[in-house]
Amino acid sequence: xxxxxxxxxxxxxxxxxxxxxxxxxPSISTLPEHTADVRxxxxxxxxxxxxxxxxxxxxxxxxxxPVVYGEWLGAGPDAPTVLVYGHYDxxxxxMSDGWESDPFxxxxxxxxxxxxxxxxxxxxxxxxxxxxxxxxxASGNCPVNLKFLIEGEEEVGSPNLAPFVSxxxxxxxxxxxxxxxxxxxxxxxxxxxxxxxxxMYLEFEVTGPKQDLHSGTYGGMVHNPAQxxxxxxxxxxHPDGSIAVPGFYDEVVPLRPDEREALGRSAMPDGxxxxxxxxxxxxxxxxxALHERVGxxxxxxxxxxxxGFYGAGSKTVLPAKALAKISCRxxxxxxxxxxxxxxxxxxxxxxxxTVRGEAxxxxxxxxxxxxxxxxxxxxALTAYEKGWGKRPVFERGGGTLPILADFQRELGGxxxxxxxxxxxxxxxxxPNERFSLEMFHKGIDTAxxxxxxxxx
Amino acid sequence: xxxxxxxxxxxxxxxxxxxxxxxxxPSISTLPEHTADVRxxxxxxxxxxxxxxxxxxxxxxxxxxPVVYGEWLGAGPDAPTVLVYGHYDxxxxxMSDGWESDPFxxxxxxxxxxxxxxxxxxxxxxxxxxxxxxxxxASGNCPVNLKFLIEGEEEVGSPNLAPFVSxxxxxxxxxxxxxxxxxxxxxxxxxxxxxxxxxMYLEFEVTGPKQDLHSGTYGGMVHNPAQxxxxxxxxxxHPDGSIAVPGFYDEVVPLRPDEREALGRSAMPDGxxxxxxxxxxxxxxxxxALHERVGxxxxxxxxxxxxGFYGAGSKTVLPAKALAKISCRxxxxxxxxxxxxxxxxxxxxxxxxTVRGEAxxxxxxxxxxxxxxxxxxxxALTAYEKGWGKRPVFERGGGTLPILADFQRELGGxxxxxxxxxxxxxxxxxPNERFSLEMFHKGIDTAxxxxxxxxx
Numbered sequence: 001x002x003x004x005x006x007x008x009x010x011x012x013x014x015x016x017x018x019x020x021x022x023x024x025x026p027s028i029s030t031l032p033e034h035t036a037d038v039r040x041x042x043x044x045x046x047x048x049x050x051x052x053x054x055x056x057x058x059x060x061x062x063x064x065x066p067v068v069y070g071e072w073l074g075a076g077p078d079a080p081t082v083l084v085y086g087h088y089d090x091x092x093x094x095m096s097d098g099w100e101s102d103p104f105x106x107x108x109x110x111x112x113x114x115x116x117x118x119x120x121x122x123x124x125x126x127x128x129x130x131x132x133x134x135x136x137x138a139s140g141n142c143p144v145n146l147k148f149l150i151e152g153e154e155e156v157g158s159p160n161l162a163p164f165v166s167x168x169x170x171x172x173x174x175x176x177x178x179x180x181x182x183x184x185x186x187x188x189x190x191x192x193x194x195x196x197x198x199x200m201y202l203e204f205e206v207t208g209p210k211q212d213l214h215s216g217t218y219g220g221m222v223h224n225p226a227q228x229x230x231x232x233x234x235x236x237x238h239p240d241g242s243i244a245v246p247g248f249y250d251e252v253v254p255l256r257p258d259e260r261e262a263l264g265r266s267a268m269p270d271g272x273x274x275x276x277x278x279x280x281x282x283x284x285x286x287x288x289a290l291h292e293r294v295g296x297x298x299x300x301x302x303x304x305x306x307x308g309f310y311g312a313g314s315k316t317v318l319p320a321k322a323l324a325k326i327s328c329r330x331x332x333x334x335x336x337x338x339x340x341x342x343x344x345x346x347x348x349x350x351x352x353x354t355v356r357g358e359a360x361x362x363x364x365x366x367x368x369x370x371x372x373x374x375x376x377x378x379x380a381l382t383a384y385e386k387g388w389g390k391r392p393v394f395e396r397g398g399g400t401l402p403i404l405a406d407f408q409r410e411l412g413g414x415x416x417x418x419x420x421x422x423x424x425x426x427x428x429x430x431p432n433e434r435f436s437l438e439m440f441h442k443g444i445d446t447a448x449x450x451x452x453x454x455x456x
Numbered sequence: 457x458x459x460x461x462x463x464x465x466x467x468x469x470x471x472x473x474x475x476x477x478x479x480x481x482p483s484i485s486t487l488p489e490h491t492a493d494v495r496x497x498x499x500x501x502x503x504x505x506x507x508x509x510x511x512x513x514x515x516x517x518x519x520x521x522p523v524v525y526g527e528w529l530g531a532g533p534d535a536p537t538v539l540v541y542g543h544y545d546x547x548x549x550x551m552s553d554g555w556e557s558d559p560f561x562x563x564x565x566x567x568x569x570x571x572x573x574x575x576x577x578x579x580x581x582x583x584x585x586x587x588x589x590x591x592x593x594a595s596g597n598c599p600v601n602l603k604f605l606i607e608g609e610e611e612v613g614s615p616n617l618a619p620f621v622s623x624x625x626x627x628x629x630x631x632x633x634x635x636x637x638x639x640x641x642x643x644x645x646x647x648x649x650x651x652x653x654x655x656m657y658l659e660f661e662v663t664g665p666k667q668d669l670h671s672g673t674y675g676g677m678v679h680n681p682a683q684x685x686x687x688x689x690x691x692x693x694h695p696d697g698s699i700a701v702p703g704f705y706d707e708v709v710p711l712r713p714d715e716r717e718a719l720g721r722s723a724m725p726d727g728x729x730x731x732x733x734x735x736x737x738x739x740x741x742x743x744x745a746l747h748e749r750v751g752x753x754x755x756x757x758x759x760x761x762x763x764g765f766y767g768a769g770s771k772t773v774l775p776a777k778a779l780a781k782i783s784c785r786x787x788x789x790x791x792x793x794x795x796x797x798x799x800x801x802x803x804x805x806x807x808x809x810t811v812r813g814e815a816x817x818x819x820x821x822x823x824x825x826x827x828x829x830x831x832x833x834x835x836a837l838t839a840y841e842k843g844w845g846k847r848p849v850f851e852r853g854g855g856t857l858p859i860l861a862d863f864q865r866e867l868g869g870x871x872x873x874x875x876x877x878x879x880x881x882x883x884x885x886x887p888n889e890r891f892s893l894e895m896f897h898k899g900i901d902t903a904x905x906x907x908x909x910x911x912x
Contacts, residue, residue: 197672199772201770201772208733208735208736209733209734209735210733210734211734213733214855215755215757215759215783215785216653216750216785216853216854216855216856217750217854217855218729218733218750218854219750219755219757219785219854220740220741220749220750220753220754220755220785220854221729221733221738221739221740221746221749221750222733222735222738222739222740223735223737223739223740224757224758226689226758226759226760226761226780227689227690227692227693227757227758229686229761230685230686230687230689230690230758230761231686231689231690233682233683233686233687233690234683234686234687234689234690234691235690236683237683241676273674273677277665277666277669277674277677277678278665278666278667279664279665279678279679279810279811280664280809280810280811280812281679281809281810282677282678282810283677283678283679283810284676284677284678284679285676290677293676293677294672294673294674294675294676294677297676298676299671299675299676301671301675301680301683301772301774302680302682302683302686302763302764302775303671303682303764303765303770303771303772303773303774303775304682304763304764304765304766304771304773304775305682305685305686305761305762305763305764305766305778306761306762306763306766307758307760307761307762308758308759308760308761308781309759309760309781310760310761310762310779310781313818314657314759314781314783314818314819315759315760315781316655316657316757316759316783316856317759317760318757318759319758319759319760322761323766324682325764325765325766325770325771327671327770327772329671329672329675329676353736353737354735354736354737354738354739355735355736356736362769362770363770397672398672398673398674398675398676399670399672399673400672400772
């Protein structure tokens with residue numbers, strides 16, 4: 001009888017062809033004309049999960065696209081339960097965006113599979129499903145109970161996921177959650193991201209004159225709203241790069257010295273960031289290394305600004321208003337709504353009586369941090385070590401995964417593992433998205449190892 | 457034999473109907489599909505000037521639309537020569553902009569003539585032509601020699617006027633120039649604007665990352681170009697509203713106390729500016745009255761800004777660049793190019809090493825100030841007093857008329873009079889542009905008076 005790994009190796013070609021079939025369904029969640037395709041992808045995945053050996057597979061409705069939910073509970077009530085999260089929907093893609101081949105007709109080139117969704121997230125979800133198939137096919141059994149929650153709205157911001165998790169709280173109960181929708185920077189060194197930043201996003205509008213004015217007739221007696229906005233924005237940071245919003249850092253949990261040291265050992269060199277960003281010089285809080293500024297410190301960004309005339313040539317308008325999109329990345333234990341209130345109050349306080357200001361909240365998400373010393377994390381480390389031949393290093397991510405805080409809140413603070421097999425240069429959301437076939441097969445192996453390690 | 461005023465009064469209805477014919481020609485200089493209409497308007501005007509009694513009327517070519525040039529030199533070499541400037545081209549206009557009637561089918565409503573070009577500038581040009589017709593028809597003679605230069609490219613920035621004036625410098629030689637393309641704020645109180653501000657217009661671009669970045673991955677280690685631009689712009693003014701560009705005020709000629717007092721007597725009340733602008737409070741140099749800030753002090757405006765994402769909703773981009781349109785209104789004796797160099801140098805000095813900055817010059821125009829104690833000005837004051845029954849007050853305008861400095865430079869510093877008959881609420885460039893028929897007829901009378909006063 002083959003081991004699960006032998007089974008996976010023998011089925012490698014079939015797994016790839018199946019993944020291509022999955023990818024060929026253009027399950028673009030944001031485009032209404034693809035609603036039937038999204039449904040078709042859910043059904044295709046549910047069918048494959050049934051064939052893989054899941055005991056129950058259901059397509060559960062939400063207020064938007066459905067969730068594919070599969071269970072295998074054969075390990076019994078005393079065995080641990082693993083909840084796996086991923087998504088089967090994809091971003092839009094058209095040839096004119098710069099694709100070299102049809103985004104929905106997967107092509108293998110140089111060991112990579114080129115297609116929309118290859119990496120984000122169909123390839124990763126499918127690696128998890130194929131790991132389960134391999135384990136069940138090889139032994140008829142699995143050391144852990146399994147619950148797969150694969151949603152169809154991740155690319156539109158998961159608007160219905162939190163209510164779904166809340167409504168199915170009891171059914172989703174698990175001992176550990178595996179999120180397979182992230183990645184690592186290089187294929188050689190596995191990385192486990194154990195923290196994500198939260199988000200607070202607002203827009204701030206400064207208004208002055210009742211309409212655009214002639215800069216000749218009024219220039220010098222009216223506070224230009226674009227200038228006023230610039231003056232306000234310029235006061236949001238101290239010269240040292242820290243954020244000049246009273247109380248902003250009050251709830252920030254400092255990095256522990258040991259954590260700091262561990263992160264330092266595995267950090268990418270500054271040259272990596274220099275090359276990938278192309279900036280002439282770095283900026284920010286000098287007391288923190290680059291990876292700490294992004295992973296362990298909150299930030300405040302101007303995501304955009306607009307005011308008056310900005311086309312080619314010159315137009316001597318004195319604009320009636322100016323708008324900025326402003327967002328903060330947050331770290332534990334910052335509360336996005338409290339941060340909104342503090343930033344809003346600061347903006348209003350900085351707004352002089354010569355103009356009017358208004359701040360409007362657009363989005364909020366909590367930061368999340370996972371315990372790196374939990375048994376579940378240890379199982380993941382061992383699984384990666386066996387799958388990759390190398391022990392993973394830890395990192396704190398700078399991005400935001402709102403679902404993590406939702407899962408933690410609704411499911412009793414269960415440990416969450418970000419077990420992603422994408423690469424940072426897979427081009428997710430862009431043209432010519434690709435997924436390394438080596439990552440796909442190593443991912444299956446690692447997921448198999450994890451199911452065994454988690455059951456110990 | 458009737459006086460010129462009696463002649464004009466007797467012909468009032470015919471003058472109006474002729475003006476309507478002139479207006480019906482959609483001489484939109486910026487739209488290539490109207491090139492033939494622009495030509496047609498030039499020919500219509502030339503024909504009317506010939507009928508009015510001009511000795512020579514020519515349509516002179518430029519690199520763009522032609523100039524209509526007319527001469528009457530019957531007053532002889534010892535009499536003064538008056539050069540009249542105006543334009544026969546108009547701004548675009550379509551019903552969907554909010555017109556209540558066809559913009560090129562003039563309609564009289566409540567004593568106003570509604571149509572594109574009614575005020576800016578066909579109505580004003582035509583008042584000057586009809587004054588000449590009235591004077592010549594009444595007496596067969598005129599106390600001054602006349603040179604009319606009516607261009608067809610004012611609404612596209614007069615790109616070919618300076619070379620034209622330079623090329624025809626000798627022919628255009630005159631003792632005084634009358635520019636009839638401005639206006640007054642109320643019909644009751646004639647105003648003579650004797651100064652205009654110059655202009656320096658640049659765009660300033662801040663770049664940082666080589667492309668837009670993910671604010672999660674880079675937020676905190678990269679100097680956000682929108683933030684950097686705001687920080688730079690915020691340093692361009694001192695808290696007291698003065699401009700923080702070293703050397704900016706070096707060449708500014710201070711207001712003389714008597715001039716200041718005279719301007720103060722005729723200034724519009726603050727409530728006028730408050731109502732017309734709608735700002736919650738005024739801003740600017742506290743040592744100067746509102747009309748002085750606009751008319752006698754230079755200003756620096758942000759005409760527009762753009763960076764990153766500014767649509768509906770939220771996008772967590774860290775923008776690669778940010779652009780601002782920045783312009784200065786200048787007063788005598790500021791040199792626009794020297795001001796460009798100083799502002800550019802300041803911008804570059806304020807640009808930190810974490811980003812790159814580039815300033816690009818877009819437009820320059822000199823300020824102009826006219827002698828209010830010249831005999832020509834005295835003739836204008838008397839003409840207005842006779843035409844309006846009220847002596848005009850003086851004001852310094854905040855806008856820019858590049859042609860004034862061109863005329864002064866090319867034509868030996870001749871005195872220039874801004875003899876405009878528009879009203880500031882005529883809606884020039886906007887929908888439902890209109891020209892007060894009272895202003896039209898008073899304008900003809902005033903222009904007749906001026907020809908006699910200038911000949912004394």
